[in-house]
Amino acid sequence: xxxxxxxxxxxxxxxxxxxxxxxxxxxxxxxxxxxxxxxxxxxxxxxxxxxxxxxxxxxxxxxxxxxxxxxxxxxxxxxxxxxxxxxxxxxxxxxxxxxxxxxxxxxxxxxxxxxxxxxxxxxxxxxxxxxxxxxxxxxxxxxxxxxxxxxxxxxxxxxxxxxxxxxxxxxxxxxxxxxxxxxxxxxxxxxxxxxxxxxxxxxxxxxxxxxxxxxxxxxxxxxxxxxxxxxxxxxxxxxxxxxxxxxxxxxxxxxxxxxxxxxxxxxxxxxxxxxxxxxxxxxxxxxxxxxxxxxxxxxxxxxxxxxxxxxxxxxxxxxxxxxxxxxxxxxxxxxxxxxxxxxxxxxxxxxxxxxxxxxxxxxxxxxxxxxxxxxxxxxxxxxxxxxxxxxxxxxx
Amino acid sequence: xxxxxxxxxxxxxxxxxxxxxxxxxxxxxxxxxxxxxxxxxxxxxxxxxxxxxxxxxxxxxxxxxx
Numbered sequence: 001x002x003x004x005x006x007x008x009x010x011x012x013x014x015x016x017x018x019x020x021x022x023x024x025x026x027x028x029x030x031x032x033x034x035x036x037x038x039x040x041x042x043x044x045x046x047x048x049x050x051x052x053x054x055x056x057x058x059x060x061x062x063x064x065x066x067x068x069x070x071x072x073x074x075x076x077x078x079x080x081x082x083x084x085x086x087x088x089x090x091x092x093x094x095x096x097x098x099x100x101x102x103x104x105x106x107x108x109x110x111x112x113x114x115x116x117x118x119x120x121x122x123x124x125x126x127x128x129x130x131x132x133x134x135x136x137x138x139x140x141x142x143x144x145x146x147x148x149x150x151x152x153x154x155x156x157x158x159x160x161x162x163x164x165x166x167x168x169x170x171x172x173x174x175x176x177x178x179x180x181x182x183x184x185x186x187x188x189x190x191x192x193x194x195x196x197x198x199x200x201x202x203x204x205x206x207x208x209x210x211x212x213x214x215x216x217x218x219x220x221x222x223x224x225x226x227x228x229x230x231x232x233x234x235x236x237x238x239x240x241x242x243x244x245x246x247x248x249x250x251x252x253x254x255x256x257x258x259x260x261x262x263x264x265x266x267x268x269x270x271x272x273x274x275x276x277x278x279x280x281x282x283x284x285x286x287x288x289x290x291x292x293x294x295x296x297x298x299x300x301x302x303x304x305x306x307x308x309x310x311x312x313x314x315x316x317x318x319x320x321x322x323x324x325x326x327x328x329x330x331x332x333x334x335x336x337x338x339x340x341x342x343x344x345x346x347x348x349x350x351x352x353x354x355x356x357x358x359x360x361x362x363x364x365x366x367x368x369x370x371x372x373x374x375x376x377x378x379x380x381x382x383x384x385x386x387x388x389x390x391x392x393x394x395x396x
Numbered sequence: 397x398x399x400x401x402x403x404x405x406x407x408x409x410x411x412x413x414x415x416x417x418x419x420x421x422x423x424x425x426x427x428x429x430x431x432x433x434x435x436x437x438x439x440x441x442x443x444x445x446x447x448x449x450x451x452x453x454x455x456x457x458x459x460x461x462x
Contacts, residue, residue: 140406150456159454167450168405172457193457269447272409276443279412283436286419290429 015092022090025097029088034060034099035107037115038080051076053084053099061098062086074104075185079221081107081115082181104181112212116219119246123221128228129249135233137253137265138201140272143170144265145200145232147190150175154208154237154258161259166266172200178207183217191226191234202265203230205247206237206258218245227251237261359390367393405446412439 036053047066085103174190236251255261367386
């Protein structure tokens with residue numbers, strides 16, 4: 001210290017000084033509004049919400065008491081551009097000042113436009129918009145998760161489009177506000193729910209047209225991060241054709257409108273019907289074609305020369321066999337006849353050889369000693385003789 | 397995901413497509429062709445039934461927060 005502090009009787013204590021600051025600040029900054037970005041949002045065990053409102057040059061600690069948070073239904077996430085209303089309070093024991101927040105609103109349009117460009121540049125630099133992160137959509141989704149407000153036209157558009165185009169689908173709706181300060185945290189919860197449960201084939205986040213302020217939740221960093229982290233294919237459909245939101249850039253696919261989201265998410269049932277008909281026709285055509293082909297081939301073979309030649313050979317062979325059979329039977333019967341004739345003549349000749357025949361004509365046979373005496377040399381004189389006639393034998 | 401045993405529409409359609417491809421392959425026998433025809437007929441009926449019976453179902457998965 002170069003100079004000695006002048007001696008004074010009324011030097012305040014820290015408490016006195018802080019009390020002066022407190023009354024000065026609290027009187028002058030009562031019921032004020034301030035705009036900035038919410039960061040470091042935390043909820044204490046008692047349910048109070050602590051956060052820091054910041055911009056590029058300064059930070060302001062803020063608290064929303066639990067009762068206020070509940071009454072206003074306030075939910076906050078990091079990165080939200082907001083206007084808060086309330087009173088500056090100095091907390092003497094810590095020598096700190098902070099804002100007791102009684103009102104939270106979305107930031108004004110100027111601030112939002114600036115924040116939009118900044119966040120877009122930041123996320124783009126981080127690579128969140130890159131094509132390599134884009135997931136392919138399922139061709140025939142069975143279940144579709146939709147994060148939107150059930151009371152909006154956007155949901156009705158999605159619903160009626162799905163009814164027409166792809167009624168096979170089952171829709172799981174995660175109802176979330178799509179406008180106002182609570183919207184971003186609710187949309188994030190919806191995306192996280194589907195990503196965690198994996199009970200759908202793809203997710204659509206959507207809302208209808210509106211002002212930049214209305215569409216703002218879809219430009220919040222928290223929503224962009226949730227879309228990026230989502231483990232299912234996700235379509236972002238926010239506002240009208242001309243509106244682009246940060247979620248559109250991060251999503252796997254951007255749809256210009258809620259209706260278009262439903263169109264992009266699903267095949268057209270009429271096209272599928274026609275495709276199915278075509279497939280069936282091809283099944284039928286090919287099978288019938290093949291059967292016909294084989295029929296024709298069998299027919300052609302039946303009429304082929306080779307087969308005809310075989311048939312002719314077989315006919316020839318059959319004729320030969322018949323011929324030979326005929327000849328065999330002819331010869332056999334011929335031989336039988338010959339033998340029969342021979343036999344007859346033999347019998348006839350046998351008839352003629354009958355030794356009794358001469359007796360019939362009156363000749364006499366001479367017997368001696370039981371023997372037929374056929375010549376004079378065999379005759380024994382003076383021995384008894386037996387004469388045989390046709391009708392009688394007499395011994396002399 | 398209630399009909400676990402039955403193929404999904406997509407699976408059935410894919411199988412039908414592969415049947416058509418195989419039918420259009422010249423290397424196939426008549427017996428195979430007839431077998432594929434029967435399977436193709438069955439699948440196309442199955443797909444058709446799903447398409448014609450379809451009715452959009454909607455279910456809300458979280459509590460309404462108004």
